[in-house]
Amino acid sequence: MPILNATYKPSIFFRNGNIATIYSGLIRKVKLEQKRERITLNDGDFLDLDWSYAKEKSEKLIIVLHGLEGNAQRPYVTGPAKLFNENGVDAVCVNFRGCSGEPNLKYRSYHSGATEDLHEVVTHILETKNYSEIYINGFSLGGNISLKYLGEERIIPKQIKGAIAISVPCFLEGSANELHKIKNKPYAIRFKKHLVDKLKPKLIQFPERITAQEVDSIKLLRDFDAVYTSKAHGFKDAKDYYTKSSCLQFLPNIQVPTLIINALNDSFLSPECYPIKEAKNNENLHLEMPDFGGHVGFIHKGKYYYNELRALEFVAKL
Template identity: 65%
Template sequence: MPIIQDTYRPLFFFKNGHVSTVYSGLIRRVKGFKQERERMTLPDDDFLDLDWSYSEEKTNKIIILLHGLEGDAHRPYMTATAKLFNKNKVDAVCVNFRGCSGSDNLKYRSYHSGATEDLEAVINYLLKNKDYNEIFIKGFSLGGNMVLKYLGERNEVPKEIKAVVAVSVPCSLEGSARMLHTLQNRLYHDRFKKHLVDRLRIKQQQFSDILSLEELNSIKTLYDFDNVYTAKAHSFKDGADYYNQCSCLQFLQNIKTPTLIINALNDSFLSHECYPVKEAKQNPNLFLEMPKHGGHVGFVDRKNIYYNENRALEFVLRKS
């Protein structure tokens, strides 16, 4: 599918990728929005907390929203999308990945970029217990990689899934990890690492027979975290094996569901491998939009409705 020409024209100061990223992550607020929480039991007896919001009118359409690394269902990029879709007659369920809802999950494992079994569990739960015949999915960053991998690694996906949008996607996990370890991203890197290690300290106390305090204290970088925890907890050989197996790039050619990827060219988290131009040109179901501006999960726009949110609504409703 030809590359889509974007129409994003941000205000001058939001043309800077770091300004857009930081403002959207730390300053933006979404008001007048409520969610209802439901706890869903997973096949391995762990759980996910799902935060629901609804259209004022009864609808058979729902959007599943997937957050990024160390995010949750209450992040503004999640709630703003849910609010916009609710206003356009689509229910929304914001998924908190394992351990991200404010309650520690039960298992030693947690979540990662390729944990499509948990996304599949959510989809199966909706199909079995809810009355929706049109399902849309929107994933951000890590969540974007997850849903693209989900679509491409299976021969078939449920017919109810009509369209998918993925924003600021690290299509190459190794490439994105490499970028996060550069000097320009040092503050982001350190913030992610601190949050991850702080939560792992709690888990270490519960699973000290699996993870020693010495191993925990050896984590100095995100590479270390993925080698010490992510890989071992989720049955990968090491961090490199995790990146290799879970990067969605290798699965894009197989996607049969209409899918839109929006990756800003000034996203400092993304390496050149994260812009799948060749894959989009060769797959009629894959649409790639690469705005010049936007940062990482930024795309600040007018009236507190972001560019990626409007584009997602336009794309999925056109495919429904």
């Protein structure tokens, strides 16, 4: 599809990518009543799904996927859920393994390419609910999972009518390199600390799988992927994980209408994360690249963000 012209123009203050990113992550608040459902996965682990509903019974559902070290209560997740609820669409916000406030049961957890868990969520919904229209809205890591899921060699259920992916690191190695630059050092340190803190209990759960020395060797964010992510999830090393999990290679295969919004001032994204060629060659891909927005920071007038309003608008036209 032709590249879409972005109309997003925030106030001057929020045109700074770092300010938009930090404000959206630490300051924004969204109140949403959710009801939790725990599902058991095929390998015996669990996922917690947080549901919210439209006022009237709906046959439409949006599945919302959070980013690295996020959860289903983050404002960038509850924001679109609430907006869609107000417009007659139910929402289920997925907590990835170990992200719902309770350690998961397995040594493995979640990662950027873990589409098997999304597949199980979709299967569970189709088997237990009665939705005729399902949409997927993924953010950052969750956006990569969404796009990879839609482009892999599997039969996508007919109920899935479209997807929206926001601030997506389509090329994981490039994004990892960006996160290790000086400009992103505070973010990298914060991510690494949360990941390592969550890994430490596994020293007790699985002493045969990982040692304290290995955990102590994690000095950089990419070290975490080398020591844990790659080994826990069947990859040779961090580079193999990045290569096989990046959604970029799967974009040509997507066959449902999909909107990607990646801001040009997103400091987490490398040039390869803007899939212009792929969008031009796939009629189902709609790529929007606003000048502003930072990383998941599309602050807008009113209580809803630009990306949330665009997601609703995109779905309404399908």
